[in-house]
Amino acid sequence: MAARILIVEDSALVTDAFEVLFGEAGYEVDSARTVAEAVELSKRKSVDVMLLDLTLPDGNGLEVLDALRGPDRLPRATLAMTGDSDPDTRRKCLEAGCTDILVKPVPIRDLLRQIERLLA
Amino acid sequence: MSMPDSPDSAALRRRLSALEAQREEAQRTIDELNSRDALKTQFLSNISHDLRTPLAAIITHAEILREGMLGDLNPRQRDSVSGIVNGGQQLIDMIDEILTYVRSASDQVTLVRTEFCITEVVDQVRLLNEALAARKRLTIERVNGDDIPPVYADRDKLKHVLGNLIGNAIKFTPDGGRIWISLSRRGAEADELLVEVGDTGRGIARDHYELVFREFAQVDSSPSRPHHGTGLGLAIARKLVELHSGMIWVESELGKGSRFFFTLPLNPPRD
Helix, strand or coil: CCCEEEEECCCHHHHHHHHHHHHHCCCEEEEECCHHHHHHHHHHCCCCEEEEECEECCEECHHHHHHHCCCCCCCCEEEEEECCCCHHHHHHHHHHCCCEEEECCCCHHHHHHHHHHHHC | CCCCCCHHHHHHHHHHHHHHHHHHHHHHHHHHHHHHHHHHHHHHHHHHHHHHHHHHHHHHHHHHHHCCCCCCCCHHHHHHHHHHHHHHHHHHHHHHHHHHHHHHHCCCCCCCEEEECHHHHHHHHHHHHHHHHHHCCCEEEECCCCCCCCEEEEHHHHHHHHHHHHHHHHHHCCCCCEEEEEEEEECCCCCEEEEEEEECCCCCCHHHCCHHHCCCCCCCCCCCCCCCCCCCHHHHHHHHHHHCCCCEEEEECCCCCEEEEEEEECCCCCC
């Protein structure tokens, strides 16, 4: 079965682009626009990789990880997506349990390669 | 019973009261300017974030096309889509420059110091810029520096400073010119590093030595100016060098090229 990727992002434009990308690359793709939607969806479906935007309409993206902490709820890997490469943001993401931090726009070849590696 | 005021003390009191009113007025002006500056910073930060998001989507879509994920492209189509990716990336770089400026201007930048070899960083930045320079048949070389000891500084920030100085040199040097980077030690105890980025470009008039380091300033700011950019590159370079307790300046003559210098203490206090 294809691995499932959850895109947590409030911009429909960015979500559309990722849906095309991961769909064409053969993944199952889901998307959520808010912290609440992401938490609800992750409880319902098992997510392999979560792409997590940090600025969401109802809070900071890292709150998704806080809410999901517990047995078998967290995705196998979480890639935080941010608009800046500030060392402080980076530290907070890693402390919150993100696997890595990507600065948008992430070159798609690098992104696909990284997800492949995380799922191997 | 109070004594009547002497003419002198009455005049003194009036003067004091006038001074106090002036001080209050000055304080109000300072508060007003600070609040406008904070608004400007917030605006730049918001607009940068909001511009970045749709641009990220455009670049990702264009990359999907360029990689042939939605079907093969012929070479002309691929070139055209690559143009979208490159143009988008250039815009992202400019937005990042604005964000860096906003942060440095509002003292939100902290240095993450490590010990590293500065010549390696110079060579990295040089290599990153080589393709751009080659388009104008410019040479970029590091002329010395193998004997410079490791520096204790923020590697990324210095890379940014060097990138801005070399980027500017490329922008303002006509085809076939030369750009060089020189590193030396100076000061009574040779405890300061002096970095020079020189070029054979069109040069800067003495009157503009200070102006070029001012934010949003371009010596030629007309809409038809040949070189576009945010006008923040050197302002950011100055902020980042000053954060390291260094100095930055330019020496130049019109038509005879420019030499930008910055210093860094070689033995800054350790955290």
